[in-house]
Amino acid sequence: MIRKRKEGDIHPGIKWGPFTARIPGVHLEITPNQHLQGGLLLLATCGSITPLAMKYFDISLEVAWTVSLVFLVWVLAQTILFGDVYAAGAITPALPLTIVYLNTLTPGIEAVHGMIAISIVVIALFLFFGITRLGEKFNNLIPASLKAGIIMGAAIAAFQSELGRLPNMPITLITAWVIVLLLMFSIPFASLPDTKAKVIAGSNALLIAFSVAGVVGFFTGEVTFDLKWGIFVPPIGEVFSTLSIWSVGLPPLEMIISVIPLGFMFYILVFGDLLVAQTLLKDADEARKDEKIDINMNRSHYVLALRNLGQILTAGPMPWLHGPIWTGVQVFLIQRYKKGRNTMDSIFSGVANFYLLAIPLGLLLPVMGIIAPLFPVALSVTILLTGFACAYVAMSMVTNNISRGLVLMIGMLCATLGAAWGIGIGIALYILLIGRNKENLPSEKEKVVEEKQEKIS
Template sequence: MSRPELPGWRWGPFTFRLPFYHTRLYWPELFQGLFIAAATGLSLVPLMIMFFGLTFEEAVAASMIHSILISTALIVFGEPYAPGWLTPALPLALAFAIGAGGDPVLRLQAMMALSLDFALLLLLLGITGLGKKFVIWLPDTLKAGIILGAALAALKRVFIDDAERFLLQQPIATTLACAVCLIFAFSLPMQRLKEKYRWVARIAALGLLPGFLIAAIVGPMVGEVSYDIQWGFMVPPVADMWAKMSPFAIGFPSLNLMIQALPLAIITYVILFGDLVTGNEVIREGLKERNDEHIDINPTRSHFALAIRNALMGISAPFFPTQGPMWTGVHVIIIQRWKQGKQTMDSLHSGLISYYGMGIPILFFTLPLVTGLQPLLGIALSLTLVLTGFACAYIAMAIPKSNASRGAVLMIGAGLAFFEPWVGLLFGVLTTLLLVGWDRSAEPILEEHDDRVPEPASTPVVAKLEAES
């Protein structure tokens, strides 16, 4: 039986959904987007100031452009994922850009080269259909290993690689924020409390916001956060930012730099590939509860949308890799609310657009919010990485069906997290073939424009994000 998809204005393979007209407003997602998503986006501001020669105001303007482009994934292109950065590729991109030379112009041109190479690669894979085939034909063990690798890489970034810069500078506030969010999102005892007490369920519905607010309150008490809030409105200096960042102002990268950036663009696609796999699996699991709504999973459309977003970012405010397909932690949080039924969230698209399209743009013009969030940027980044790591691990560990597959998944995840991406991927393929075989499911993701509801017996149970719900 055909299920309805939330209507919108179709253009080519995409669907434009206008906020308030096609989608409903959900306040929990709005408040989360206003604070959490914007604070995470602003966490790149110190890097843009330190390494790329921007002022604070110009860096905020660049972050605004990044956030608007991220929101287009939902509003303009009709994607069913909560979009975000390709976070594991960020340290690689920074190292590449900084290594291009001490001149901020050269570093920005390196970011342009990465962005434009990545856009061309995505366009090629979308046109040929190879990207769709990669996603569909991935064996389950390798799929789970990629997801677990993302989990280990995210946790490694918080607790090892950047621990001195983030976690160790604000240990109490960061720990509280992560603990509260994990408990409200995933704890089985908390799930029983949510079913028993309505006020607990209302707090839990706010997702990441309670943990972030606790960190904002406790941080000053323990001397880890100091606010310097300024009042008024700020118009982000987009023209000044453009003059310092756009290739139309500072010049396009050389052909040699474009060639140098290509291997890293290919490596980043491996990371993107894992995000698409994770996003599809989370949606499939949600569809078992929400058989009243059709969600169009379309890998080819995703490749085109990502190509356009990265190309626009590369010619306006290049900072690779801010235009990825999915923010896992937010994706899981919104899917969990959507799974509770139509009375909680009428459509997944409404929840997603409430979080991004209605929340993020407001912040960048409000000086008290921008300056108030400034000392919390490290906490926001650590929070999203920890939640991403937990969610990816939760999903990956539910996929394998045999002991050999479970052991292989752990080995693949460790290889992808600790080795060079190409070495880790090759290791993962060989481990899968030698220990498990090509254990592809009969129907690993929904086909494009397929109205069927996936039957539980036809695919592996990917995750029980709320086992007691």
């Protein structure tokens, strides 16, 4: 029997501390129509990190896949165990910068320690800013051009990594890139009439891109599938012995200190995600009066700290960190939520149903046989979208030419020299080039400089 809420109330659940557990089938309606699409999409996207785990942590496919499944457990925990309202995801914009850092480490235990060090710093930042409630003040202290430069660094690092991957499977990857960019960012496509086919294509852009790329890759010989029947048995013992913090131990203190600048960069990216998520959910809250959506940014800080802590305690690190929101899925679910209670009873049931089947599907060997060969495609599309989105977001954050040039310089430094150099030189350049001026409202001096530059050109 599903426990119903009263009109206009927060959805019911089991309160524990600042959190609320909501159990599918008890507090949340189970609607299978979203299970398969969500499960496969979540597996493909999360599984895209599996090759990176294999490469940097020097582990087998079976171990890497098990860690990915544990990652999904903590993703689902955001909705079911902690009761946070967002469709959970990873700090995807941080992934290219993480790859830049991992490239400086030796694959194996050193890279594992490096990723644990990043996790520890990020967990500490989530807890500190959650307890003190200083997150917004800290975010407001960072000039727009510095934040934009960090985001641009993620974009540049993303594009660099994908250009290096392209020669291995050019036809397959280009096919996936074209489809996903067309369906998600194309102005001519967006201007077409909103037919049912267009809505379905736009809502399933990633799944369509993976599927078509898989077919193209099969016929061009760039992708081969090895289907087997049976159930995947996770090698828990091997995962524990090779990746768990209980086995590999804590990273050296100097390593933890060295990644503090990277941790602050990641926090800035996460806070941006939280602001986006808050905006999306407020829009959904205004559209439906039958449910009060409980948005609490401080609780979200605690949830992110606990998810990342749970990850390294149970299965070791992943090459990306737990983040607050999977933006594409959140937008898709909110659009369905706005259609009314008959379509989606609660914002929580929408997220739970979209994510619920991912782990069971991930234990089926035939599903692994289909998805595993497409991991490079899923990773490439994920990083490409991250780079594309980060690039236009970074440029939209500043409005004058000096700041735009500074954003590009900081981005290049972060992507090539690392976080500490990028932030340090970026601050110095900001003081020298912009000073105390309000960078988004050019001062008279800036206007004169820009006018002189235009005359010269």
